[in-house]
Amino acid sequence: xxxxxxxxxxxxxxxxxxxxxxxxxxxxxxxxxxxxxxxxxxxxxxxxxxxxxxxxxxxxxxxxxxxxxxxxxxxxxxxxxxxxxxxxxxxxxxxxxxxxxxxxxxxxxxxxxxx
Numbered sequence: 001x002x003x004x005x006x007x008x009x010x011x012x013x014x015x016x017x018x019x020x021x022x023x024x025x026x027x028x029x030x031x032x033x034x035x036x037x038x039x040x041x042x043x044x045x046x047x048x049x050x051x052x053x054x055x056x057x058x059x060x061x062x063x064x065x066x067x068x069x070x071x072x073x074x075x076x077x078x079x080x081x082x083x084x085x086x087x088x089x090x091x092x093x094x095x096x097x098x099x100x101x102x103x104x105x106x107x108x109x110x111x112x113x114x115x
Contacts, residue, residue, distance in 0.1 A: 001026065002026050002027070002028045003027065004027045004028070006020070006028070006029045007030050008031065009029050013029060015052075015055070019055075019058075022060075047069075047072060047107035047108055047109040048065060048069070048108040048110070049107055050097070050100045050103075050104040050105070050106075050107070051101075053065065053066065053101070053103075053104040053108060054101070054103070065110065068110060069109055069110050070109045070110075071107075071108060072106055072107040073096065073097055073098060073105065073106045074095065075094070075095045075097075075107075076093070076094055077091070077092050077094075078090060078092065079092050
């Protein structure tokens, strides 16, 4: 008998299913898409932030995620005052992730298909 049904096998659903399974529950994970290994055209996931990596660490997969991921340690914000060929983006800010977490001082980015 299934204890937990998780609907949606994206990053959050996959984590929830893994966490419930690690806690000893019988879990089913349902996904609407029939294809595997294809990226969602409008994914909203941009990366896995340090607090989420700490949670993934509890079920023993954070190191594997961090090893496979591109580790983004700094991000830049740009704005453009024109569109098209005349656009000249100007950097308006920089965000560093080096103080967010001692263990995970980055945002981990993975292609969607890895989930």
